[in-house]
Amino acid sequence: MNKSIKVVLVMSILILTEFLATELSRINNQKESANVISTINKEMKKVFNDALITAEVLKEVVVLSEDSSISLEAFNKLSRTLLFSYSNVDSLLYLPQGVVTLVYPYDENKRAIGHNVLQDQSRRLGAEQSINCRKNTVIGPVKLVQNGKQAFILRKAITNESGFIGFSSSIIYLETILNSLESILEDKNISNYSIVGFDPDNRNFHEKVISSKGHIDCDVDISIVTIFNTNWQVSISQGDSGLLARAAIFSTLFITLLLIMSPVKFFNQYRRSEKQRFDLQNEAYTDFLTGLLNRRGLENRFYALKEQEVSGSIAVFDIDLFKAINDTYGHEIGDVVLVQFALLCGAKTELNFTLSRTGGEEFVLLMPGVKSSEAMLFCEELRQEVAATPILINDLKIEITVSIGVAHFDSADGIRTALAEADEALYKAKQSGRNRVYVKA
Structure with a gap:
């Protein structure tokens, strides 16, 4: 083998090393992202299942009542029981005809009483979506009118044969789930990420950010966390496989090249004979x-x-x-x-x-x-x-x-x-x- 061929082979190995290192980094990051998304999905579904159950129970109580309503006393008693049993939910609201009328707990939500979500331009689309689509949709993070906190809202449209009655709404504060989300990402050694929620009434991308950390560059894996019929966008910047991985890949490729050069002729002959045998057997x-x-x-x-x-x-x-x-x-x-x-x-x-x-x-x-x-x-x-x-x-x-x-x-x-x-x-x-x-x- 002359010198020029050796140089070409070494250069080829170097180029292949860089390619494989990049691919390895990409594959590892994809697996890492998939693992993170799976874990977030499981944890968030646990949290928002509480919201779904509480809103659904309040809805059914209203629908099954004789006058399709609920008294203040009954609402407070029911809400107290539900929030005790489903601790991820922070507040429960009843909105006949879209107007906040009953709230629990009262003190931290009383400023919302009288708020009409069907007339509020910052809530209308999300509310109408709950009525028209009849799907479980989680909106957020949004700034609550009652206390200014960032939160997620799960609304259930309440209807009967006569038409629209109102909404039952379960509220989960952003701070309730933030520690869980950030703990998952920290455990997975994710240091550059962004999680964006869903709010059809808000076109400001940055206001829909649930959590972000580090720097998101162009080389990013974008995945979707699905909570009921709502999608959160999770962006994770890829890491690099590093110098050690490149050295290992280069050494492996170089040794492999040395090992396969001498028996390559025998291997080709064996491969041809195996193909002939397979073709005959297949025929x-x-x-x-x-x-x-x-x-x-x-x-x-x-x-x-x-x-x-x-x-x-x-x-x-x-x-x-x-x-x-x-x-x-x-x-x-x-x-x-x-x-x-x-x-x-x-x-x-x-x-x-x-x-x-x-x-x-x-x-x-x-x-x-x-x-x-x-x-x-x-x-x-x-x-x-x-x-x-x-x-x-x-x-x-x-x-x-x-x-x-x-x-x-x-x-x-x-x-x-x-x-x-x-x-x-x-x-x-x-x-x-x-x-x-x-x-x-």
Whole structure:
């Protein structure tokens, strides 16, 4: 190897090292972000489930009352119980026709009494969304009119046959969840992040920031925390894999290059021989027309299942009156019908099922772990799908049906017996008029 080639190889390794280090950093940060998002989702759902339950209970009490309302005494008693049981909720409000009327606790929320959220331009869109969409939406952080605190509001629109009654609102202060959020991020060693909440009434991005720290640059992972029907945007700046990682990658690549240069010729020869062996084996087990397993391939699958203690079902399909298709349109069209039938069946079968063409217009479907009744339902749905899906070939529209026989096996040793029983069931399906599924009793 001359000097210029060595220089090129070293430069290539250096470039590859930088690329791999960058990719490693990106992948690690994506995994880290996904882990953080998952943890935040779990913790926030615990918190906001309290808000959902309290608002829902107040809503139901109002709806079930005789006059679709609630007295001050009953509201205070209910709120006291709910806030004691669901400690993440800081306040509970009742807003008949959108006007704050009852609040708990009273002292810290009394200034909100008389506030009409449907007329307040800073609350109207969020309130109308609760009415029109009838979804659980968490709005915030917003500045509360009653005490100026930053908080999240979960509103439930209260309606009956007569129409809109009002809202039940649960309030969670930002400070209630901030420690939990920042603790999660600190535990995950996240030092550059931003979490932005949801408020349709506020176009100021910065006022919707729940928490932020450090510096958010252009190389950032943006993820979504979903709380009910509300999305929070979480931005996390990527870290760098560092000099140590680059040194490790460079050393690994260099040693690997030394190890593979001498046996590369042998490896290529081995790879070619393995490919030839695989191609020959695949050809032996595969139906040349449809690409499905042939009878030998199906037998091989039977053998593989013998090593497992598995029960299941097996079905034999036969396209009805296929000979008439060949006689009418020719064998080339018949082959296309077989291919499209195989594609249709293959698209509907489960991943652990084995579909094979065992000859002519006959197909076998092996369904491990499937009860006879379930196999019957699956095959019936497939039969209906085949009957409803014409085969389109150029200007031809060929409608086909399929008869299916189904049998069950209790162990892998009984598959061949079940196959024979499925054949008998197929015969009975044919004798009974075709285009039907028959299960061996």
